[in-house]
Amino acid sequence: MRNRYFLTKTGSDKARLRELELEYKVILSATHENYLLSIQSTVKENPSRFWDFIKKRKAGNGIPGSVNFDGTTSRSSSEAANLFATFFESVFSKASPVQRQNCFEKIPSYNINLPCIQFSPDEVQKVLDELDSKKGPGTDSLPPVFLKNWAATLATPIAAVFNRSLQDNYPLSQMHGKWRP
Numbered sequence: 001m002r003n004r005y006f007l008t009k010t011g012s013d014k015a016r017l018r019e020l021e022l023e024y025k026v027i028l029s030a031t032h033e034n035y036l037l038s039i040q041s042t043v044k045e046n047p048s049r050f051w052d053f054i055k056k057r058k059a060g061n062g063i064p065g066s067v068n069f070d071g072t073t074s075r076s077s078s079e080a081a082n083l084f085a086t087f088f089e090s091v092f093s094k095a096s097p098v099q100r101q102n103c104f105e106k107i108p109s110y111n112i113n114l115p116c117i118q119f120s121p122d123e124v125q126k127v128l129d130e131l132d133s134k135k136g137p138g139t140d141s142l143p144p145v146f147l148k149n150w151a152a153t154l155a156t157p158i159a160a161v162f163n164r165s166l167q168d169n170y171p172l173s174q175m176h177g178k179w180r181p
Contacts, residue, residue: 001016070086080153085160121156124155124156
């Protein structure tokens with residue numbers, strides 16, 4: 001009927017196509033509802049059927065097939081990582097952090113020379129590998145399963161961002177917001 005309508009473009013074919021599409025949606029919805037009810041009613045007797053249903057719903061691994069940023073589309077995981085690095089570099093501000101009122105100014109200071117903290121890509125990768133992939137995304141809207149699956153590729157640019165932030169005395173606590181690649 002769809003092909004017929006696109007060939008003829010008549011009002012009667014359009015009306016019949018709409019009727020059939022509506023009927024299809026009703027049947028599909030009822031069938032899905034019955035399927036869910038049957039899974040729910042047999043959970044105790046057949047829990048594996050329930051878990052098979054859950055696994056099918058979560059079939060994806062969280063890694064997108066391609067990444068688009070600024071008019072460029074990645075074709076490999078390394079290109080995707082480079083696009084993410086470009087994105088994060090574009091949102092990283094080199095401006096000085098906002099000065100806050102120091103509540104500790106009356107405390108005497110001691111000249112303690114602390115070594116410069118640096119994060120290696122291996123340390124970052126270890127943390128990314130340990131992320132709980134069942135948790136929801138953070139303020140950056142990146143799901144942990146994505147970061148975990150791409151840990152080896154993203155560790156170096158993330159370490160570079162953190163190290164540059166520490167080098168420029170930009171507080172890591174200020175590195176949050178609604179960023180989305």
